[in-house]
Amino acid sequence: MMTRRDFVKQATLAAAAMPAIVRAQPALPPLRVGMTDWNLGQRGDITKIALAREIGLDGIQVSLQFPTDGSLALRDPKTQAAFRRAALENGIQICSLAIGSPGKSRLPLHTNPAAAILLAEAVEVARNVGTNNILLPILGDSHIDMANPAQVDTFVAMMKEVARYAEKFDVIVGIEDWISAEDNIRLLDAIGSDHVAVYYDAHNIVARDARKGLAQDIYAEPGMLRQRISQIHVKNANMLLSTPGGRIDWPRMAQQFYDIGYRGWYVLETNAPSGNLVADTRANIEYVRKTFRIPAPPA
Numbered sequence: 001m002m003t004r005r006d007f008v009k010q011a012t013l014a015a016a017a018m019p020a021i022v023r024a025q026p027a028l029p030p031l032r033v034g035m036t037d038w039n040l041g042q043r044g045d046i047t048k049i050a051l052a053r054e055i056g057l058d059g060i061q062v063s064l065q066f067p068t069d070g071s072l073a074l075r076d077p078k079t080q081a082a083f084r085r086a087a088l089e090n091g092i093q094i095c096s097l098a099i100g101s102p103g104k105s106r107l108p109l110h111t112n113p114a115a116a117i118l119l120a121e122a123v124e125v126a127r128n129v130g131t132n133n134i135l136l137p138i139l140g141d142s143h144i145d146m147a148n149p150a151q152v153d154t155f156v157a158m159m160k161e162v163a164r165y166a167e168k169f170d171v172i173v174g175i176e177d178w179i180s181a182e183d184n185i186r187l188l189d190a191i192g193s194d195h196v197a198v199y200y201d202a203h204n205i206v207a208r209d210a211r212k213g214l215a216q217d218i219y220a221e222p223g224m225l226r227q228r229i230s231q232i233h234v235k236n237a238n239m240l241l242s243t244p245g246g247r248i249d250w251p252r253m254a255q256q257f258y259d260i261g262y263r264g265w266y267v268l269e270t271n272a273p274s275g276n277l278v279a280d281t282r283a284n285i286e287y288v289r290k291t292f293r294i295p296a297p298p299a
Contacts, residue, residue, distance in 0.1 A: 034059030174199030
């Protein structure tokens with residue numbers, strides 16, 4: 001009969017006999033799943049952090065609000081401290097800060113001077129609540145016409161200045177937009193900072209191409225953007241992620257993300273088609289963990 005001492009001795013010898021290249025393989029980061037606070041029920045609501053823990057999420061994307069009554073909301077340092085404390089107490093990471101609509105009077109972002117001030121402030125807010133990633137949507141009223149040099153030049157000039165703040169606080173501003181990977185690369189090259197990147201939402205891009213009658217290969221875009229992708233939204237319209245027939249072949253897209261070395265957050269922007277938010281979100285979390293899993297290193 002083998003004693004515990006004999007077992008430990010044999011295990012130690014076996015480990016020593018393993019090729020050094022196998023033993024030296026670094027541990028891969030765990031797959032992390034977050035969710036937007038608006039899909040958890042309400043933007044800027046601190047109680048959604050506890051709900052994220054109850055559901056089984058790893059993180060939450062918190063919204064930076066700009067209330068019309070002039071109140072500071074998350075721009076208030078006391079509120080920032082409360083959010084950070086709630087995240088720590090619940091074991092939930094604030095994976096990113098989403099810029100909520102700043103109101104019609106401050107849009108579009110690429111022509112209104114107020115936008116640059118709000119973005120610079122958002123960088124400090126992100127750092128104070130414990131995240132280094134910002135989602136900056138330039139959609140709808142803030143969509144940039146890449147054929148309009150004035151719009152492009154104004155946006156680039158603004159983001160160059162915002163990037164200085166982002167570099168100071170080591171925060172990445174991820175741009176979520178409807179423009180192509182090629183145009184995003186043009187913007188980022190012109191801005192010239194590693195602290196401005198792309199917040200990638202493939203579901204939005206497919207919708208953009210459908211509206212314009214384009215037939216671009218959406219699955220080629222991750223390979224073009226590569227390390228310029230700061231974070232990723234995952235959704236399937238109003239269906240569960242596992243429901244077939246959606247805009248994205250998620251297993252195929254997941255392979256593209258893995259192949260380019262993306263190891264960041266996958267943030268659910270999903271609804272509850274059954275009406276049961278907890279059950280549907282848990283099903284989506286399971287789908288992401290299965291579909292976007294990070295394979296073990298080869299032996």
